[in-house]
Amino acid sequence: xxxxxxxxxxxxxxxxxxxxxxxxxxxxxxxxxxxxxxxxxxxxxxxxxxxxxxxxxxxxxxxxxxxxxxxxxxxxxxxxxxxxxxxxxxxxxxxxxxxxxxxxxxxxxxxxxxxxxxxxxxxxxxxxxxxxxxxxxxxxxxxxxxxxxxxxxxxxxxxxxx
Amino acid sequence: xxxxxxxxxxxxxxxxxxxxxxxxxxxxxxxxxxxxxxxxxxxxxxxxxxxxxxxxxxxxxxxxxxxxxxxxxxxxxxxxxxxxxxxxxxxxxxxxxxxxxxxxxxxxxxxxxxxxxxxxxxxxxxxxxxxxxxxxxxxxxxxxxxxxxxxxxxxxxxxxxxxxxxxxxxxxxxxxxxxxxxxxxxxxxxxxxxxxxxxxxxxxxxxxxxxxxxxxxxxxxxxxxxxxxxxxxxxxxxxxxxxxxxxxxxxxx
Numbered sequence: 001x002x003x004x005x006x007x008x009x010x011x012x013x014x015x016x017x018x019x020x021x022x023x024x025x026x027x028x029x030x031x032x033x034x035x036x037x038x039x040x041x042x043x044x045x046x047x048x049x050x051x052x053x054x055x056x057x058x059x060x061x062x063x064x065x066x067x068x069x070x071x072x073x074x075x076x077x078x079x080x081x082x083x084x085x086x087x088x089x090x091x092x093x094x095x096x097x098x099x100x101x102x103x104x105x106x107x108x109x110x111x112x113x114x115x116x117x118x119x120x121x122x123x124x125x126x127x128x129x130x131x132x133x134x135x136x137x138x139x140x141x142x143x144x145x146x147x148x149x150x151x152x153x154x155x156x157x158x159x160x161x162x
Numbered sequence: 163x164x165x166x167x168x169x170x171x172x173x174x175x176x177x178x179x180x181x182x183x184x185x186x187x188x189x190x191x192x193x194x195x196x197x198x199x200x201x202x203x204x205x206x207x208x209x210x211x212x213x214x215x216x217x218x219x220x221x222x223x224x225x226x227x228x229x230x231x232x233x234x235x236x237x238x239x240x241x242x243x244x245x246x247x248x249x250x251x252x253x254x255x256x257x258x259x260x261x262x263x264x265x266x267x268x269x270x271x272x273x274x275x276x277x278x279x280x281x282x283x284x285x286x287x288x289x290x291x292x293x294x295x296x297x298x299x300x301x302x303x304x305x306x307x308x309x310x311x312x313x314x315x316x317x318x319x320x321x322x323x324x325x326x327x328x329x330x331x332x333x334x335x336x337x338x339x340x341x342x343x344x345x346x347x348x349x350x351x352x353x354x355x356x357x358x359x360x361x362x363x364x365x366x367x368x369x370x371x372x373x374x375x376x377x378x379x380x381x382x383x384x385x386x387x388x389x390x391x392x393x394x395x396x397x398x399x400x401x402x403x404x405x406x407x408x409x410x411x412x413x414x415x
Contacts, residue, residue, distance in 0.1 A: 050296055051289070052214020081218070084292035113298050135200040136299050137207035145200070162295040 003070045008034045008042055015066050018058045019140050022097050025059055029089025032080065040073040047085045049161070050141040087160045098158050099124055104146065106160035113160050121157050123148035131155075167349050170342030171283055172227050173245065174352055177340070177388055178274070179219035180246035183236055184396070185267060186212030187403055191254050201257075204303055208264070211296050218289045226285050233411075237404040241397050247387040249332035251396045255325075261311070262325035265304035265369070266333035270362045272297040277358065282350035305369050312373025319374065326370070327378045334383030337362075 012031055017023045025031055025046070033045035044063055048056050060077040067075045087106035090098070095105035104124045107117050118133050128150035136159070138145045143156045163171070189209035196202025220232035229235055249267060254260045275297060278290035311318040337359040346352040370377065386392070406413065 047292075048214075050211065050214060051218045051293060052210040052212070054210075081288040081292050084288065084295075086295060113295075118302075135204060136303055137200070137204040139203075141207055141210060141296075159299070162298065 003036065003040070003042070003072050005034050005036055007070055008036070008044065008067055008072075011066050011070055012044070012063065015059065015062045018055050018062075019142075020098070020101065020103070022101060023094055025063065027091045027094030027097065029091065029094070030059070030085055032083040033078075036072070040071075042067050042070070042072045042075045043078060044075065045078045045080050045082075047080055047083060049085050053141060055140075086162055087158065090158070102155060103143070104155060104157040106158050109160050109162055111162050113162050117160060118144070121146055123151060123153065124155055125153050126151040133157075163349075166342065166345050167351070168227065170340070170345035170349070171286070171351055172223065172229070173340040173342055173388075174346060175219050175223050175227065175286070177245035177247075179216045179223070179235075180244050181250050181267075181271075181336075182212045182216035182219065184244075184246045184399065185250040185263075186210075186216060187399060188250065188252075188254055189260075189264075192260065197257050205260070205264075208268075208300055208303070211300070214296075215293055218293070222285045222289065233407065237407040238411075241392055241400055242390045244390065244392065244396065244400075245388050246392075246396070247332070247335045247338065248384050248393050249329065249335055251387070251393045251399065252332065253395055256321070258311070258321040258325040259328060261304065261307050262322065262329045263333075264300070265308050266329055266366065267336065268297060268300040268304055269365050269369075270333070270336050270358065272301050273361045273365060274358055277353050277361075281352060286351070308369055308375070309373045312370075312375045322373065323375055326375050330378055331381040332384050334359075334381060335385050335387060338383065338385045338388040340388055 009026065012026050013024045015025045017025065017028050030046045030049060031044065032047050035043045037043060044067060046060065056079065060079065063077050064075045088108055090106065098105045102124050104121050109117065118136065120129060121131050122129055123131050126148060128148055130149045131146050134145040134147055136144045138156050142159055144159050145154065146157055147154050186209045189205045189212060192202060192205035194202065196205055216236065217232055220235050223229035223235065224231050249263060272294065275290040275294040278286055279294055281287040281290065308322065311322045337355040339355045343354050347354045
């Protein structure tokens, strides 16, 4: 049976962000291209969420391992900034998963992040907007720390990035 | 690209990458020492971003300008071959100095990447379009603290003013020109250090005004870093940073 590019996309849905293990690399929006060349070699192009993201190598190894399970001659993972990641690239399903896992999904933006967008975040537990940002820097580069005054719960937001 | 343009882009990439690498290392020295947990994490995160920026720039040097691989360039060069400015080499000092350096440097860095987002050197333009989004969080963090501490107590205000007096001449050294400035401008790679400095002055002023802080009079820029002349603080930093790599360059973990 021959492998198609569609099969590769489907396989990539099994590869999770190691720091948010229910969110696939496809829903995270870091896959920017999939191509099968004439020698049946799979080329997957990915772009980092943050240029200093330490999970990049783990994701790229996991992608190679998963796509190798298909009938392809080889797998090459390219890291490219040609199509840069921004938080609007997270899919609707990805936003839903973030919310279910207790993260506030990033608000959609139009290329610039304003301070008021960061301070007006709905609590993922009780949906209250009576929240404040404690710090724009959280446990990973892509998360900020917030506090909900209604349910008195600290929570994290997946940061909007332009 | 002609040889002069090649050299011009090499100088530009190297000084930007070296600034990011060295300041990233300095920022990481706050890990475990930050005045509050949030600030500890903030400086650690900013450090991690800086190392990411350095890696992206060294990678361009490797893939497009024929330099050695990023680890070799970062860890194996002698001090003389580094092109960082003196501002990033200085020890972390007190939190006042580190915050002021963060504010002055990252404001310039944000503007630099904004300008480079339309560079005619496409690999750099691509990276710049990515990095400028990350740096928005750095300048936001810096601006909040400069304003809060500038408008805080008598002591916090005095300490921030004295940090500004110390850091400002060093920050002017960010804009030391290379001998290839005109090549960069003519090729449309980068509008140049002078243009950047003018934008920087316009951008820091309103924040300093809001903080009630004043630029010191008659400051002379501290130059030399871009030409390979460094402070006494760089070599010990390089020794520490490359200690593991120098012990076993093939080690993996």
